[in-house]
Amino acid sequence: MISVDQEKAWVQGALAGDRTAFTSLVEAYKNPVYNLCYRMLGTSTEAEDAAQEIFVKIYRRLHTYDPDRKLSSWVLSVASHHCIDRLRRRRLQTVDIEEMPEWQPLVSDRPQPERQLLDSEQEARVQQLLEYLEPGYRVPLIMHYWNDLSYQEICEATGLSLSAVKSRLHRARLKLAELMRAHAPDLIPLMAQAKEKVEA
Amino acid sequence: MNNCDEILELISLQLDEALEAADANRLTLHLTHCPDCALAFSELQAVDALFHRAPMKYAPSGFTTRVVDAAFADALRYNLRLGVVGLMVGTLVISVILIMGQASLVWTVLSILFAPGFLSSGSLWMGEFWQALMIGGRVSLSVLDILRGLLLGPLLVPSVLSLLCGAFVTVLIQRKDQQTLTMT
Numbered sequence: 200m201i202s203v204d205q206e207k208a209w210v211q212g213a214l215a216g217d218r219t220a221f222t223s224l225v226e227a228y229k230n231p232v233y234n235l236c237y238r239m240l241g242t243s244t245e246a247e248d249a250a251q252e253i254f255v256k257i258y259r260r261l262h263t264y265d266p267d268r269k270l271s272s273w274v275l276s277v278a279s280h281h282c283i284d285r286l287r288r289r290r291l292q293t294v295d296i297e298e299m300p301e302w303q304p305l306v307s308d309r310p311q312p313e314r315q316l317l318d319s320e321q322e323a324r325v326q327q328l329l330e331y332l333e334p335g336y337r338v339p340l341i342m343h344y345w346n347d348l349s350y351q352e353i354c355e356a357t358g359l360s361l362s363a364v365k366s367r368l369h370r371a372r373l374k375l376a377e378l379m380r381a382h383a384p385d386l387i388p389l390m391a392q393a394k395e396k397v398e399a
Numbered sequence: 400m401n402n403c404d405e406i407l408e409l410i411s412l413q414l415d416e417a418l419e420a421a422d423a424n425r426l427t428l429h430l431t432h433c434p435d436c437a438l439a440f441s442e443l444q445a446v447d448a449l450f451h452r453a454p455m456k457y458a459p460s461g462f463t464t465r466v467v468d469a470a471f472a473d474a475l476r477y478n479l480r481l482g483v484v485g486l487m488v489g490t491l492v493i494s495v496i497l498i499m500g501q502a503s504l505v506w507t508v509l510s511i512l513f514a515p516g517f518l519s520s521g522s523l524w525m526g527e528f529w530q531a532l533m534i535g536g537r538v539s540l541s542v543l544d545i546l547r548g549l550l551l552g553p554l555l556v557p558s559v560l561s562l563l564c565g566a567f568v569t570v571l572i573q574r575k576d577q578q579t580l581t582m583t
């Protein structure tokens with residue numbers, strides 16, 4: 200866990216042109232920022248490009264950072280806006296559910312052992328599901344699940360109101376459930392089990 | 400007022416552990432007698448579990464160095480651009496002041512440039528070549544006259560000062576950037 204004082208020292212050092220200070224800042228935030236870019240943009244190449252551009256932007260705009268604000272919210276706010284801009288430029292519009300392409304068939308039907316993290320196949324489909332959400336709904340979801348931000352912190356990072364954050368998270372989940380029900384009921388055995396239990 | 404839409408929103412809050420006890424009880428009660436909401440609950444729970452299990456994507460190795468290099472190179476370019484723009488604006492302002500002080504000489508040059516037969520002649524015939532050369536010579540002399548006026552005139556001190564300031568700022572910017580670069 201990084202202390203607030205330490206972060207303030209990094210910002211001040213970086214503002215004075217101290218390379219080591221800025222390196223520490225990048226080191227601390229590279230994974231959250233990279234993950235956000237990957238989840239938003241979908242490929243590692245684009246994620247790396249975007250993440251680099253974001254840190255260049257952060258360094259250039261460091262003098263506009265308000266030290267009373269949480270550094271993580273500010274960094275993630277710059278990052279999410281950058282990704283949304285990039286998506287807008289790419290004109291990658293979200294696809295209607297009706298237009299959704301066929302899911303890639305599973306490579307094998309072997310039973311999946313219980314595991315903490317998803318395997319790469321499931322992981323790819325999580326990413327696929329994510330990309331069907333509108334960027335404005337994807338951002339709060341990513342911040343919630345991967346960056347472990349509270350509702351309040353998501354508000355700060357996105358500029359949305361508390362009720363908007365709650366409703367976007369909720370609607371994103373509803374949409375994901377709908378997508379999974381229609382296209383990937385096999386994705387989690389948990390879901391099928393739960394369904395049987397209810398119908399019984 | 401236990402309508403199902405409201406219950407759905409409670410489910411999301413419940414998943415985020417952001418539900419107050421009273422609402423949590425209301426939710427549990429509703430789920431026991433509403434199969435639709437119970438199904439929605441299990442589905443949303445599954446979505447939640449799935450995303451909680453999705454791993455973090457990590458930045459590739461060497462990322463930090465590349466990013467810091469790029470940020471500092473960008474800052475260097477930015478500072479240089481800023482310095483150059485500053486110098487240009489400063490020079491422009493000083494030039495305007497100086498030229499206003501030498502308005503009569505500028506007027507001389509302009510009147511020569513716009514004299515009949517100089518700029519208006521599209522192509523020069525051999526016979527007019529010497530004439531053009533003569534006019535060119537007169538323009539050059541007038542420009543020299545302006546320069547002489549500027550250098551010897553009362554604005555000599557401010558113009559030299561502005562040049563020195565410009566040079567000083569440039570050196571400062573370069574030294575700061577070299578400092579940051581040598582820290583690599």
Ligand SMILES: [Zn+2]
Nearest residue numbers: 403406433436
């Ligand atoms: Zn219900």
